[in-house]
Amino acid sequence: MPVYEYTAVDAKGRNKQGIISAESTQAARQLLRAKRLFVSTLAEAAGAGASAQTASASSMPVFSRRVGRAELLTATQVLATLLEAGLPLDKALGSLIEQMRSGRAKWVFSHILERIREGQDFSTALAAYPAVFPPTYISMVRSAEATGMLPIVLANLAEYLDRQMALTRTLQAALAYPAFMFLFGIVVMGLLLVYVIPEVTRIFVDLHRALPLPTVILIAVSNFFRAWWPAIFGGLAGVIFGLSRLLRTRRGRILKDRLTLILPVVGAIAQNAATARMARTLGTCLNQGVTMLAALRIAGSVSGNVVFEQAMERIRDEASQGGGLTDPMREADIFPPITIQLVSAGEQSGRLGELLIGLARMLENDVSTRIKSASSLFEPIMILLLGGMVGLMVLAVLLPIFEMSSLIG
Known part of the structure; x- marks a missing residue:
């Protein structure tokens, strides 16, 4: 499913920006209108048209092939906090992506969210980007999925990266x-x-x-x-x-x-x-x-x-x-x-x-x-x-x- 980046205005006149997955541009606009958002710009994210089953780190744009350790640490901390607050994984990833600026990290996590919505495990989606997520990260997430302790493991991962x-x-x-x-x-x-x-x-x-x-x-x-x-x-x-x-x-x-x-x-x-x-x-x-x-x-x-x-x-x-x-x-x-x-x-x-x-x-x-x-x-x-x-x-x-x-x- 394609991923679209948008900028919009809400009912109170505040500017909003983020990403949304939809079958087409028209479907994306309808979803945004249902959220009472008035679209200013809407464009498919770079490389987002590729299928989640075939997209990989090799299809990532050159500017997106690396995510700094500081960006990865911040994303891990935010994601752990959102999961501990009780949000499901897809909602937590969506909230994380919305607060990210356009760039490498946002591109990667947008495609991870797309893979998860298509039925992949979180660890499998992470493993598609080995240049971003080290083996330690992927193995610990895979273990956490088996034990149901993902929020705790992500918090420990954040401490490890720090x-x-x-x-x-x-x-x-x-x-x-x-x-x-x-x-x-x-x-x-x-x-x-x-x-x-x-x-x-x-x-x-x-x-x-x-x-x-x-x-x-x-x-x-x-x-x-x-x-x-x-x-x-x-x-x-x-x-x-x-x-x-x-x-x-x-x-x-x-x-x-x-x-x-x-x-x-x-x-x-x-x-x-x-x-x-x-x-x-x-x-x-x-x-x-x-x-x-x-x-x-x-x-x-x-x-x-x-x-x-x-x-x-x-x-x-x-x-x-x-x-x-x-x-x-x-x-x-x-x-x-x-x-x-x-x-x-x-x-x-x-x-x-x-x-x-x-x-x-x-x-x-x-x-x-x-x-x-x-x-x-x-x-x-x-x-x-x-x-x-x-x-x-x-x-x-x-x-x-x-x-x-x-x-x-």
Whole structure:
């Protein structure tokens, strides 16, 4: 059934906008008139003419293929609240769509509503858009449909998404300032070497006197950059392009993730962040009734680290043969010791999901603390390095001036 976007005026003169499903434009107008709405504009939503049985993420317009995590979080929170208030799913989705602005999220949820009205399950409708809804989301909704706990599960999903976003924002914020300082320092050093230093040192060269070693080195470096800067930039671009291509391969991602885990300071943060994502996902899935094997598969895919994904695959293979989680986790030798202890306690007590959520919360707090400590350490180090390099340049320029002053004196 086609979906139409409309703008209308109600009996009190207030502007309304939203979507409506109808067999035709005329039928849509009749439905709106029955709601005492006077239509201003009515148009079929982009791509809405496709059958719900055949429409998929591939038929989605380019601008609609991605929905931001913030939009998904807001939609999940609103939908959970509406369902808890007692609205049926189709009415709750309709209310959610009406308050959305035109764009990616509205397009996706409009087509999900269309699929549900044609008889599909909510989880099946979500699974048609894997670029929007992660496997965790779909599996938990499917489990909720089987148990009749959709409002509670959506509320837990909203909390899960919020925690994941908070952890991501913390990591991004920690990397932003050092990255800016590094790029800013490179730009400043390049300008000094290419434009400022040559003008200043030309005076010393014209005097045809022996110059101090630091000044000679500075002049040589400046001349090299001025003569070879196209090759330098071309080489850097080639290296960046090659690394980006390498990191798109599985072997490249494995090398990068293994290197990240063994780096000082950064390694502990990466290990705890990946473990926290895995633990929260696994715990949330288990608490909402997802089977152990499916939960392990989902938890491995969201860890953000290929080394952890491989470890979770081995753990899943062991679990599929009737084994527990503790021994293969210990053999993987990548999980923090507290993880092994809590997983063992959870398996023995039957509270694995609950303990994993607690573990995730503890590790997330530890990651935030480590990031703040690392930031407070990296910032002065970056300032000292940049200041030291600029200071060496200034010293190399001042040494000949001091020598000439002593000769004149």
